[in-house]
Amino acid sequence: MNGIIINIGELVGVTEPDKRFAAGADMQNLNTIKNAYLHFKDGLISGFGSMAELGSVSEYQNVTDAKGQMVFPAFVDSHTHLVYAGSREIEYIDKIKGLSYEEIAKRGGGILNSAKLLHETSEDELFEQSLPRIYSILSMGTGTVEIKSGYGLTTEDELKMLRVIKRLNDETPILIKSTFLGAHAVPAEFKGKQSEYVKLIIDEMLPRVAEEGLADFVDVFCDKGFFTTDETHDILNTATKLGFKPKIHANELDYSGGIEVGVAHNALSVDHLEYTGNAEIMALLKSDTMPTILPGAAFFLGMKYAPARKMIDAGLPIAIASDFNPGSSPSGNMQLIASMGCILYKMLPEEVINAATINTAYAMDVADKVGSIALGKQADFFIAKPMPSYSYLPYSYGDNKVDRMFIKGELLHF
Ligand SMILES: [Zn+2]
Incomplete structure (x- = not known):
């Protein structure tokens, strides 16, 4: 699936493609991009960055407007x-x-x-x-x-x-x-x-x-x-x-x-x-x-x-x-x-x-394929329900904070 998500309030869990895990003090580093876009081609992440750097979206198929909601890598x-x-x-x-x-x-x-x-x-x-x-x-x-x-x-x-x-x-x-x-x-x-x-x-x-x-x-x-x-x-x-x-x-x-x-x-x-x-x-x-x-x-x-x-x-x-x-x-x-x-x-x-x-x-020996927002990894992510910060995700325990779930860039319907 090809597509682009625009107006992401905060894109969470951005890494270099070759990062394999986080250890010790590095576990507190969670890279994010505020007001971001994320695009994918053939189910793989092909680009992301700040909305300010994104030109026209007319060249993209399947434009999804996240309307300020956050995006997390799939668990x-x-x-x-x-x-x-x-x-x-x-x-x-x-x-x-x-x-x-x-x-x-x-x-x-x-x-x-x-x-x-x-x-x-x-x-x-x-x-x-x-x-x-x-x-x-x-x-x-x-x-x-x-x-x-x-x-x-x-x-x-x-x-x-x-x-x-x-x-x-x-x-x-x-x-x-x-x-x-x-x-x-x-x-x-x-x-x-x-x-x-x-x-x-x-x-x-x-x-x-x-x-x-x-x-x-x-x-x-x-x-x-x-x-x-x-x-x-x-x-x-x-x-x-x-x-x-x-x-x-x-x-x-x-x-x-x-x-x-x-x-x-x-x-x-x-x-x-x-x-x-x-x-x-x-x-x-x-x-x-x-x-x-x-x-x-x-x-x-x-x-x-x-x-x-x-x-x-x-x-x-x-x-x-x-x-x-x-x-x-x-x-x-x-x-x-x-x-x-x-x-x-x-x-x-x-x-x-x-x-x-x-x-x-x-x-699971799949850190080269999934587990973060990185170029070339599978476009597996979810748009979260509106929340003020990523800390709200573990804070607000007990209800489902997933608004829309994507696997290989494909929106799932439940
Ligand atoms: Zn067990």
Whole structure:
């Protein structure tokens, strides 16, 4: 799509095309142009600047007058599990009533119950259930999303999930990257035989996923009570040989060594990070791995918060993602996640906007394509509802501030 947006009150998130992420004090730098225009050709950003420098617009097709409203780069959500069957509000109520984990599992909660439900759901039905979630996040400003498998836990069901993710990418405007997360939990039939399940992942699941070209990344829930650092090493050794880049669930439940394993395997990101101390910060500082926090999950479960402020002050970059999933974060609203970044983690508006756009793009290996307003990147952006400043976006939490959403320069209709 070719077109131009004129009279933009403020064009937010302008970078050089080769900027890959913002770290430390640089996270407070959010470049903007006031009273701006933005044009795009064949779906890619082809120019922007001050209205004062723009000549006649008669040479452009598709002129949109933003009438002083602001334009933001589309959010990039680098960690979700949004393909799932059914929902788990029963578990939510049980948690409110104070039931134990075992009681909740018995009554229909937990990852294994999501796996049971997914097993009973056909591939077409799983697609139909997941599709509205894609349009929901698009309508709230997300233009790129990562989606994980991990509610299958058998070879066939994992492949079923990954095929649904591929179909969502093919049949909707959103850009999707896919992650194989067979090591999300140990299925019931492997209870007490965890090493056999790890062997199944390595010998059967990973080769099949590679053969069918169904995933970009591989993930392991490396934490207390889930998969050990040794098992994670073994899975990642095979995964990287097959060409998958790692993204790791790490240090949500303990100082589990997950961050260090991720760094050792040059993971794109390590995610959660509630248990991050000085040793973990030092390891991350020496790495190319993006530390990613998931405010929705910590908020929803009432858990401790990752020390984001300390990590940024130490010079690290931080990405923030939704963790959209049925058990611990049933929302993909990145505006709300940005608000949580400010309120719960004491991040500044500039920092959360960088964390939810360019830094998440790096965490998905797509920072050359999306994540900021830069020449040659995809024209993925939204015109926001009228607001006095960009800080209003995380400040005014809870409602949708997207007025019009564009993907590759194309206005979406919902
Ligand atoms: Zn997750």
